[in-house]
Amino acid sequence: MTAPLRVLTGITTTGTPHLGNYVGSIRASVRASRQPGVESFYFLADYHALIKCTDPARIQRSTLEIAASWLAAGLDPEQVTFYRQSDIPEIPELTWLLTCVTGKGLLNRAHAYKAMLDKNAATGADPDSDVTAGLFMYPVLMGADILMFKAHQVPVGRDQVQHIEMARDMAASFNHLYGAGQELLVLPEALIDDNVALLPGLDGRKMSKSYDNTIALFGPRELMRKQIMGIVTDSRGPGEPKDTEGSALYQIYRAFADDGEAAAFAQAFADGIAWGEAKERLFERIEREIGPMRARYQHLIAHPDEVERLLLRGAEKARALATPLMRELRQAVGLRALTTQAAQAAGDAVAKVALPVFKQYREADGRFYFKLTDASGALLLQSLGFKSPRDAGGAVKRLQTEGAAALDALRELLAPTDAATLPALREALQQLVDASAA
Numbered sequence: 001m002t003a004p005l006r007v008l009t010g011i012t013t014t015g016t017p018h019l020g021n022y023v024g025s026i027r028a029s030v031r032a033s034r035q036p037g038v039e040s041f042y043f044l045a046d047y048h049a050l051i052k053c054t055d056p057a058r059i060q061r062s063t064l065e066i067a068a069s070w071l072a073a074g075l076d077p078e079q080v081t082f083y084r085q086s087d088i089p090e091i092p093e094l095t096w097l098l099t100c101v102t103g104k105g106l107l108n109r110a111h112a113y114k115a116m117l118d119k120n121a122a123t124g125a126d127p128d129s130d131v132t133a134g135l136f137m138y139p140v141l142m143g144a145d146i147l148m149f150k151a152h153q154v155p156v157g158r159d160q161v162q163h164i165e166m167a168r169d170m171a172a173s174f175n176h177l178y179g180a181g182q183e184l185l186v187l188p189e190a191l192i193d194d195n196v197a198l199l200p201g202l203d204g205r206k207m208s209k210s211y212d213n214t215i216a217l218f219g220p221r222e223l224m225r226k227q228i229m230g231i232v233t234d235s236r237g238p239g240e241p242k243d244t245e246g247s248a249l250y251q252i253y254r255a256f257a258d259d260g261e262a263a264a265f266a267q268a269f270a271d272g273i274a275w276g277e278a279k280e281r282l283f284e285r286i287e288r289e290i291g292p293m294r295a296r297y298q299h300l301i302a303h304p305d306e307v308e309r310l311l312l313r314g315a316e317k318a319r320a321l322a323t324p325l326m327r328e329l330r331q332a333v334g335l336r337a338l339t340t341q342a343a344q345a346a347g348d349a350v351a352k353v354a355l356p357v358f359k360q361y362r363e364a365d366g367r368f369y370f371k372l373t374d375a376s377g378a379l380l381l382q383s384l385g386f387k388s389p390r391d392a393g394g395a396v397k398r399l400q401t402e403g404a405a406a407l408d409a410l411r412e413l414l415a416p417t418d419a420a421t422l423p424a425l426r427e428a429l430q431q432l433v434d435a436s437a438a
């Protein structure tokens with residue numbers, strides 16, 4: 001039985017969702033969460049919000065608005081795990097364990113932090129002016145979010161890819177230091193969807209709070225109409241053919257329409273539809289999708305107790321995974337009851353001495369290799385060179401989980417093992433399979 005694919009994503013609770021957030025992330029995530037065989041985790045990243053917002057009322061309000069938006073858009077909290085980051089005390093706890101295995105140099109390279117340094121350099125301010133330790137630590141908190149739930153995939157925008165790579169580094173360091181050959185933490189991957197529509201805003205630039213060009217997602221219906229009427233167009237009058245190319249109005253319509261509707265709208269442009277009428281058609285098209293959700297949104301905003309209850313239930317589900325993992329990690333690093341010390345210390349020795357170990361390394365030829373040695377350091381298996389560390393890691397993973405059965409499939413990637421070593425190799429792989437199943 002293969003474990004279901006785990007997908008996790010967080011939303012920082014500093015704003016109110018707008019139409020661009022809906023098209024760019026909420027809608028696709030809700031759809032993805034309904035796929036069979038996928039376990040989805042969605043959470044409100046309110047600890048992250050504290051890094052950029054010191055207005056308590058805004059944090060609380062945004063948490064409610066974002067939660068209500070996702071629920072209104074169809075996220076089913078029975079099917080997914082939907083929770084608030086600050087309801088999971090294991091997350092800051094894991095943050096600290098990761099902090100202790102994360103190089104400061106790694107964090108120095110984070111884009112958001114470097115951007116602040118650059119900004120300060122440009123204005124001649126102190127390099128660390130306006131840089132809180134929270135901003136500096138942002139990637140570690142995010143790493144804890146992801147690693148806590150052993151997420152395989154994290155759907156993110158390109159700006160966040162570096163953070164996922166850092167989370168991989170943290171997991172690899174942690175496993176290396178404390179895993180004794182086992183994968184205590186899962187190495188996540190960024191999932192970048194380039195097909196996701198980037199919605200233009202009222203002025204044609206990307207819809208963004210920072211440009212003040214947004215259309216409210218679940219504002220009053222009349223506000224939606226008014227905002228749509230404010231989308232910039234050129235000055236062509238009724239009857240004059242209009243370009244869909246470069247038209248924000250058309251692009252927004254496209255994000256809601258199917259191919260047939262889009263073609264009909266493009267035809268109307270060519271036929272010289274008046275801008276006012278085109279806007280009315282856009283409004284009606286968006287309303288068809290958003291209108292039914294708005295009622296649910298308004299209900300939830302008026303009943304924050306319902307949202308609160310759902311989030312607390314989500315936190316319970318999340319903690320049912322986080323608590324046992326945290327217990328295991330505390331044991332692994334040595335935060336243990338003193339009464340278990342003797343037995344556990346013996347256990348460490350057993351784990352470290354008795355288990356065979358994979359070592360991955362890079363050779364001067366630039367390729368990536370691994371080898372398996374037994375507890376005393378004797379070589380059991382030697383790989384050939386891989387182009388990427390991920391390919392090498394993937395082969396190791398297969399051997400660890402499938403054991404000797406994987407040897408045949410991987411034959412062409414491995415140096416031949418002599419017959420005399422083969423029994424010991426099979427035995428060692430079985431030990432690793434048992435250990436990873438334990």
Ligand code: TRP
Nearest residue numbers: 009010011012045048142145154
């Ligand atoms: N940093 C993300 C953003 O600003 C939000 C976030 C916090 C997140 N923790 C996460 C996203 C974990 C994915 C996974 O968009």
